[in-house]
Amino acid sequence: MRTTTYSRLAAALAPAAILFSAGTANAATCEEAFVKKGNPITALRFTAAVTVADLPPAVAIGQMRGLVAAKGYDIMADEAEYGSMLIEQPMTGGARAFPIQITATQTGGIGTVVMEAKLRAGQAVKSEAAMAEMCGILNQIKGGKAGAAAAKKGATATTVAAAPLKISALGFSQQVSKDTERNSAGVLTRYKGKQFTVDGTVDYVTKDGSSFRVGYKVPEPYEQAIRLPNQAPFKTDIVCYMAPGQAAFSLQLKPNKGIKLTGTVEDFDEYKHVIWLKDCRPAQ
Numbered sequence: 001m002r003t004t005t006y007s008r009l010a011a012a013l014a015p016a017a018i019l020f021s022a023g024t025a026n027a028a029t030c031e032e033a034f035v036k037k038g039n040p041i042t043a044l045r046f047t048a049a050v051t052v053a054d055l056p057p058a059v060a061i062g063q064m065r066g067l068v069a070a071k072g073y074d075i076m077a078d079e080a081e082y083g084s085m086l087i088e089q090p091m092t093g094g095a096r097a098f099p100i101q102i103t104a105t106q107t108g109g110i111g112t113v114v115m116e117a118k119l120r121a122g123q124a125v126k127s128e129a130a131m132a133e134m135c136g137i138l139n140q141i142k143g144g145k146a147g148a149a150a151a152k153k154g155a156t157a158t159t160v161a162a163a164p165l166k167i168s169a170l171g172f173s174q175q176v177s178k179d180t181e182r183n184s185a186g187v188l189t190r191y192k193g194k195q196f197t198v199d200g201t202v203d204y205v206t207k208d209g210s211s212f213r214v215g216y217k218v219p220e221p222y223e224q225a226i227r228l229p230n231q232a233p234f235k236t237d238i239v240c241y242m243a244p245g246q247a248a249f250s251l252q253l254k255p256n257k258g259i260k261l262t263g264t265v266e267d268f269d270e271y272k273h274v275i276w277l278k279d280c281r282p283a284q
Contacts, residue, residue, distance in 0.1 A: 040119075044124070050113055077189075091175065201217040
């Protein structure tokens with residue numbers, strides 16, 4: 001799988017490959033090596049790369065982790081020892097997250113780090129903006145002792161927490177359902193620990209141990225008056241476990257009442273199609 005992925009990345013960089021062949025002395029800059037493929041209808045793909053002397057793959061990935069975590073990217077997979085990392089540009093509002101593959105290799109003491117962003121069909125980003133973002137990250141990669149020190153620091157970095165994302169219960173359900181349909185293995189990694197402010201309608205309120213549990217009313221796809229193109233054929237239920245101190249609020253809720261809660265994603269069940277949030281409170 002890694003060989004196939006690297007071959008695909010190498011092919012994407014073919015127009016710039018000759019510029020890297022002579023080593024760092026004649027290597028192209030990240031901006032010169034930047035490649036755009038596709039279009040917003042079929043899906044855009046951007047590839048950028050840098051070469052740095054004395055840069056082992058694990059050191060490159062360690063540095064990249066620190067850099068992308070500080071910028072708020074979600075780290076989906078980190079296999080530094082294999083020179084591989086998968087990150088995502090987080091979802092914003094109605095826009096779904098999209099993946100960015102990072103691959104690091106070393107030949108003759110020269111390290112190469114490649115980023116490939118794969119946008120979803122229908123998403124549009126200007127080439128200039130994509131190049132500025134990707135090269136802005138890659139151009140900070142260092143080799144030698146400075147690189148090793150930066151990698152050691154970055155290896156344990158965690159993504160900077162973002163403000164709660166405001167979204168409707170139906171929109172959130174559709175997003176998670178589509179992600180589940182595409183690849184359920186990444187859903188909890190993508191969402192756990194993130195805060196959401198979910199606006200919707202109460203389906204039920206019940207006591208679960210010492211906590212109150214509130215379920216959002218989400219219609220089945222066949223019950224929806226308007227269905228999105230390529231929408232998943234199932235819904236994902238949204239359940240909020242209320243934070244301590246919310247008993248008075250919870251006991252006044254009733255089915256079909258409008259509600260807006262802020263909570264943190266805690267768990268997900270791909271078979272029952274349920275996503276749970278904890279420490280939920282009324283949104284301010």
